[in-house]
Amino acid sequence: MTAYQIAVLPGDGIGPDVTKEAVKVLEALKQQDATFNIEFREFEWGSEYYLKHGHIMPSNGLEQLREFDAILFGAVGDKRVPDEVTIWELIMPIRKNFQQYVNMRPIRRLAGIESPLKNDQPIDFMVFRENAEGEYSNIGGRLYQQQSQEMAIQNTVITKQGVERIAKYAFEYAKKNNKSKVTSATKSNAIIHSMKLWDEVVEAVAKDYGDIELESNFIDALAAYFVMRPESFEVVIASNLFGDILTDLGAALVGGLGVSPSGNINPEGEFPSMFEAIHGSAPDIAGKGIANPIAQIWSAALMLDHLGRTDLSTAIVEAIEQVLQEGKVLTPDLGGNSTTQQVGSAIAEKLKQLV
Numbered sequence: 001m002t003a004y005q006i007a008v009l010p011g012d013g014i015g016p017d018v019t020k021e022a023v024k025v026l027e028a029l030k031q032q033d034a035t036f037n038i039e040f041r042e043f044e045w046g047s048e049y050y051l052k053h054g055h056i057m058p059s060n061g062l063e064q065l066r067e068f069d070a071i072l073f074g075a076v077g078d079k080r081v082p083d084e085v086t087i088w089e090l091i092m093p094i095r096k097n098f099q100q101y102v103n104m105r106p107i108r109r110l111a112g113i114e115s116p117l118k119n120d121q122p123i124d125f126m127v128f129r130e131n132a133e134g135e136y137s138n139i140g141g142r143l144y145q146q147q148s149q150e151m152a153i154q155n156t157v158i159t160k161q162g163v164e165r166i167a168k169y170a171f172e173y174a175k176k177n178n179k180s181k182v183t184s185a186t187k188s189n190a191i192i193h194s195m196k197l198w199d200e201v202v203e204a205v206a207k208d209y210g211d212i213e214l215e216s217n218f219i220d221a222l223a224a225y226f227v228m229r230p231e232s233f234e235v236v237i238a239s240n241l242f243g244d245i246l247t248d249l250g251a252a253l254v255g256g257l258g259v260s261p262s263g264n265i266n267p268e269g270e271f272p273s274m275f276e277a278i279h280g281s282a283p284d285i286a287g288k289g290i291a292n293p294i295a296q297i298w299s300a301a302l303m304l305d306h307l308g309r310t311d312l313s314t315a316i317v318e319a320i321e322q323v324l325q326e327g328k329v330l331t332p333d334l335g336g337n338s339t340t341q342q343v344g345s346a347i348a349e350k351l352k353q354l355v
């Protein structure tokens with residue numbers, strides 16, 4: 001049986017700690033299930049590597065990664081290294097070159113997680129954030145008209161093709177998973193060029209999916225609805241910036257950054273997709289052994305789903321929920337006093353009973 005080949009980029013801060021636990025859980029699955037084979041290769045690219053070599057990955061880094069079935073990514077970020085380097089020389093080149101134009105972020109309250117909302121309704125929806133264009137472009141610059149007047153312009157790039165492909169992905173996902181509604185985040189009343197195109201393209205795509213309702217909300221109102229009626233959402237699509245903000249808000253509703261996973265997907269499967277917790281390197285808790293590994297373990301579950309092993313993906317989430325519900329082995333962010341390693345091991349142990 002051929003093994004899935006996984007590139008592991010642990011990165012900086014808590015990245016290596018949580019990634020180690022995700023690999024531990026995948027290794028446990030391999031022991032349990034004779035039909036599942038997986039191999040890992042680690043790459044030490046990150047801030048330490050940059051400080052030593054003057055670049056954050058080798059010049060053939062992308063070629064090396066391209067050979068893998070998927071990438072498991074920790075986190076990068078270090079105060080000694082400018083964000084421009086970690087973001088524009090590592091994360092963005094991977095996302096853009098591998099055409100990972102869909103950023104998927106489940107907003108789901110797992111059993112055993114308390115929400116800050118009093119409302120006890122289940123929260124379970126999927127946000128698809130456009131990951132390749134939009135507001136996060138490096139097109140723009142500073143202008144000096146007179147010495148005292150300085151101006152900055154930052155351009156947003158919205159293309160018909162870019163919106164079409166993320167919208168189609170979201171509607172296809174909705175169809176496959178029997179969802180009845182897709183919600184689009186917009187602001188075409190004030191951002192009248194780019195967001196109007198966004199609306200037009202989303203509406204055109206929606207016409208091909210007659211059974212699925214399209215709800216379009218202005219981003220400011222939508223942020224409020226996330227808090228007021230999170231149970232009403234099924235699938236949400238948003239531009240790069242709007243999706244970034246909405247998913248951090250969503251994460252806060254369902255247990256915080258410690259339990260929030262993501263996938264950067266190349267839907268065509270031409271290039272590897274990349275899976276990572278949405279949190280950063282968390283320098284404030286790095287090296288303390290108390291980072292919650294659940295976000296990264298759940299990201300590994302998304303990876304297995306993407307690779308076609310939905311059964312094992314579901315088993316991992318089930319194991320996480322059992323550990324959460326028992327409430328005995330939790331990191332401090334969830335009110336416990338266990339370590340990163342203890343939580344990883346508890347989830348790996350549970351899996352032995354489930355697979």
Ligand code: ATP
Binds near residue numbers: 279283293
């Ligand atoms: P970066 O610059 O790499 O994004 P950051 O300073 O923005 O790092 P984040 O990693 O985004 O930090 O984390 C923000 C806050 O959430 C921090 O206070 C951190 O302690 C907390 N946090 C993030 N991830 C986890 C985790 N896995 N477990 C527990 N707490 C976490």
Ligand code: MG
Binds near residue numbers: 279280
């Ligand atoms: Mg951050």
